[in-house]
Every structure is written in C-alpha cells, then in structure tokens.
Amino acid sequence: MVPKAELHCHLEGAASPDLVRRLAARHSMALPDETFDENGNFAWSDFLHFLKVYDIASSVIRTPEDYRDVTYQYLMDCAAEGAIYVEVMSSPDHAAAVGMSYADHLEGIVAGIEEARSESGIEGRIIVTCVRHLGPERGVEVARQVVAHPHELVTGFGMGGDENTYSPHDFTPAFEIVHAAGLPCTAHAGEVAGAQSVRDALDALPVQRLGHGVRAIEDPDLVRELADREIVLEVCPGSNIATGVFENYSAHPLLALQEAGCRITLNSDDPPYFDTSIGREYDRASTLFGLDDDALRRVTLTAIDGAFADPETKEKLR
Ligand code: HPA
Ligand code: ZN
Numbered sequence: 001m002v003p004k005a006e007l008h009c010h011l012e013g014a015a016s017p018d019l020v021r022r023l024a025a026r027h028s029m030a031l032p033d034e035t036f037d038e039n040g041n042f043a044w045s046d047f048l049h050f051l052k053v054y055d056i057a058s059s060v061i062r063t064p065e066d067y068r069d070v071t072y073q074y075l076m077d078c079a080a081e082g083a084i085y086v087e088v089m090s091s092p093d094h095a096a097a098v099g100m101s102y103a104d105h106l107e108g109i110v111a112g113i114e115e116a117r118s119e120s121g122i123e124g125r126i127i128v129t130c131v132r133h134l135g136p137e138r139g140v141e142v143a144r145q146v147v148a149h150p151h152e153l154v155t156g157f158g159m160g161g162d163e164n165t166y167s168p169h170d171f172t173p174a175f176e177i178v179h180a181a182g183l184p185c186t187a188h189a190g191e192v193a194g195a196q197s198v199r200d201a202l203d204a205l206p207v208q209r210l211g212h213g214v215r216a217i218e219d220p221d222l223v224r225e226l227a228d229r230e231i232v233l234e235v236c237p238g239s240n241i242a243t244g245v246f247e248n249y250s251a252h253p254l255l256a257l258q259e260a261g262c263r264i265t266l267n268s269d270d271p272p273y274f275d276t277s278i279g280r281e282y283d284r285a286s287t288l289f290g291l292d293d294d295a296l297r298r299v300t301l302t303a304i305d306g307a308f309a310d311p312e313t314k315e316k317l318r
Contacts, residue, residue, distance in 0.1 A: 001082040002296045005303035005317070006267050006278045007186075008211055008234035010129075010160060011067075011088040011109065012058035013270030014074040017041055023060035023069070031056060042273050047192050047243045050273060051133075051162060058094045064108035067095075071112025071124070079120035081279030084300075085307060085317050086122060088113075089129045089158055092142050102145040110153055123317065125155045125309050127186065130174060132161035139174035147181045156308035158211065159187040163197055168204035179206040184308045186211055186234065191245060195219035202231070209234055209306055214245070216262075217253035227261035232306030238276035238284065239269035249288040265303040 015023070017040055024031050035056055037043040042057065044050040061067060071088065078086050088109070095105035106126070113124035128146045130139035139159065146157055157178040159171060168187065175185050188211035189201035195218040201207060202225070213233040216222045226233070237252050239245075246252045258264045266281040268274070282299075285291045291299070304317045 002282060002293050003300050004078075004081065004083040004278050004282055005085040005265070005300045005307065006078065006083060007087050007209065007232070007265050007303050007306060008236055008267035008269060009074070009086065009088055009278075010054075010270050011070060011074070011090050012061060012094050013054055013273060014088070014268075015057065015061065015070045016073070016272045019070065019073060020057045020060050023062075023066050026066070027060060027062055029060055031060070041275075044273065048162065050243065050270075054270065054273065055094070055097075058091075059098055061094070062098045062100065064104045064111070067105055067108025068111040068115070071109045072116050075113065075116035075122050075124050076120055078278050079116065079122040081277060082282075083122060083278050085124075085304060085309070086278070087125045087127050087156070087308060089127045089160065091129055091131060091160070092145055093131045093134055093138055102149055106149060106151060106154070110151065113153055123309065123313060124153070125307070126151075126153050127156040127158045127308060128154055129158040129160050130171070132159055132163065132171070132188070133165040134161065135166060136170040136174060139171045140177065143174040143177035146178050146183065150181075155183065155310075157183050157185045159205075160211065161188070163188055163191055163193040168197075168201040172204050175205045175207075184208050186308075188212060190215035191240070192243070195222050198222060198226075202229075208232065212236060212240070214240060214253050214257065217256055223257065223260045223262065226257075227263075230263060232263045232265060232302065233257065234267050235264050236267045236269035236274075236281075237289075238281055239274045242274035242276075249284070252289075254285075255289055263302050263306065264299060265306065266299055
C-alpha cells in the first residue's frame with residue numbers, strides 16, 4: 001500500500017453520521033430530522049447549506065471526551081487506509097459555540113492523537129483554524145488563544161469558512177499574531193471563489209500553503225507564482241466535485257496545476273459529507289487522474305515536505 005499523508009481535514013467535519021448520532025444520544029440531544037438523508041448520511045444541498053449542516057452536526061461535540069473520540073476514530077480510520085501522517089484542523093469557535101474552552105477542546109484532541117499514535121503509529125498534528133464568516137475579531141481571539149496555549153501538537157494556524165465573506169486583508173492582524181509566535185500558516189482560498197481570492201490570500205496572509213487553491217488555474221500568472229513560491233496546495237478533489245466547484249474529475253485542474261510545477265497534495269476535507277476518505281482520494285487519483293504508485297508516493301512526499309511538523313518527525317516519515 002502506498003503510504004499516505006493528509007494536510008487538510010476539518011476535525012468537526014470528520015465525525016461520521018454514526019458517531020454524530022452517538023454523541024447526540026450521549027448528550028440527550030435531538031438533531032433536526034433534515035440533518036440526515038434517508039440513508040442516514042449528512043444531507044446538504046450546496047456549499048452554504050453544507051456549512052450550516054456542519055455547524056448543526058458539530059454541536060454534538062461538547063466535551064473533551066467527545067473531541068477525543070472524534071479525533072481517535074478519524075486517525076484510526078486513516079491509519080487503516082495506510083496514512084502515516086494527518087493534520088487535523090480544529091475550530092475553537094465551534095467548541096466555544098457549545099460552551100467549551102480552548103484548553104478543553106485541545107485536551108480532547110491531544111488525547112485522541114496520542115492514543116491513535118500508540119495503537120497504530122500514525123502521527124497527528126493540529127492546525128487551529130478561525131472561521132472567516134465569523135469575522136476578523138473572532139479570528140484575532142482564536143489567534144490569541146493559540147499563542148496563549150502553546151502545545152507541541154499545535155503546529156499551525158489556518159482559516160476556513162465562507163470565502164465570499166470579508167477579505168483576507170481583514171485577517172492579517174490575526175495571522176500576524178500566530179506568525180510572530182513562529183507558527184506556519186495556511187488559509188482556504190480558491191475553492192468557492194476564483195483566482196482573485198487566491199491572490200488576496202497570498203498578498204494579505206503569511207501563508208506557506210493554501211487550502212484548495214485550485215481555482216488559481218483561472219490565472220496563468222498566478223499559477224506560475226504558486227509554483228515559483230513553492231506554495232503547497234491542499235487539494236481536495238472529492239470535496240470540489242461534491243460541492244460543485246468542478247463538474248467531474250476530467251474538469252478538475254489537479255493535473256494541470258501539477259504539470260505547471262505546483263506542489264500538489266491529496267486531502268479529504270470533510271470526509272463523510274463528501275463521500276470520501278484519504279484512502280479513496282488516493283484510489284481515485286490513481287483510477288481517475290492516472291497517477292501511478294510512484295506519482296502517489298511523490299504526492300505523499302510533497303505532503304510531508306509541506307507538513308507543519310518538526311524536522312525530526314518529517315525526516316522519520318520520509
Ligand atoms: N471549506 C471551507 N470551510 C470549511 C469547510 C470547507 O470545506 N469545511 C469546514 N469548514
Ligand atoms: Zn477545507
């Protein structure tokens with residue numbers, strides 16, 4: 001099996017429908033019927049509706065133990081598919097929405113990573129993310145919490161959420177707080193918005209990587225700049241097709257970006273929502289993009305090069 005590495009998965013979005021139902025029962029919560037479809041999968045219609053259902057499902061994650069369970073289950077599933085390294089994005093704003101402190105959410109995630117590592121050998125790291133549509137003040141607050149609670153497994157900072165609200169420039173102060181503390185950064189751009197959104201993120205934020213970034217393909221100069229600056233792209237093809245960014249695999253620019261010299265990695269984003277997993281992303285890259293095992297091993301090496309882990313860990317993973 002080709003070893004796999006993942007840089008882009010939202011932890012709250014990695015909880016399976018079964019686990020979400022179990023956590024809801026643990027807290028005697030009733031989720032709205034329309035959260036699930038007739039097969040018990042998450043039900044959503046477009047990107048903004050996906051973000052809403054994601055918020056509803058995330059509201060069952062309420063204690064450190066819940067965060068531990070989501071993290072442990074996700075990493076063990078990844079390990080079973082041959083993943084050796086996974087970065088999970090955590091969202092203190094989702095924790096705060098259910099009354100959980102930053103420290104409590106972190107404690108649970110760390111426990112999940114450590115237990116999964118001791119049972120399977122998989123390495124996990126945490127990218128703490130702010131949520132763009134919640135606004136720059138929340139972003140600064142999350143950044144301050146990251147710096148106030150340093151932890152060896154928190155190795156980066158990022159931003160998700162609705163790319164069509166606010167501008168990356170609004171979040172420069174938040175990113176500067178964590179960047180000044182020495183943490184590397186990534187941000188979603190070029191997913192639901194086009195090349196200008198990628199350009200804005202590169203201009204405004206101290207990012208070494210981009211979440212998605214794929215719509216940079218609309219501007220050849222920008223593609224060249226991504227290649228020249230060796231920006232690592234956290235590409236999530238299954239997610240892009242599920243949310244309608246591209247119609248199908250033939251329309252997806254992964255190969256074109258790679259041929260233009262961009263650094264490409266494969267990622268699942270929010271696996272149960274998008275009917276995917278890190279294993280399935282690698283499988284589909286093989287069958288639908290035609291990447292052979294050597295090419296897939298190079299994708300994994302690109303992910304390890306771009307990982308926000310310490311150099312010794314990265315060397316061991318290579
Ligand atoms: N895109 C942007 N923000 C998100 C996503 C996503 O796929 N999942 C959770 N937050
Ligand atoms: Zn994402």
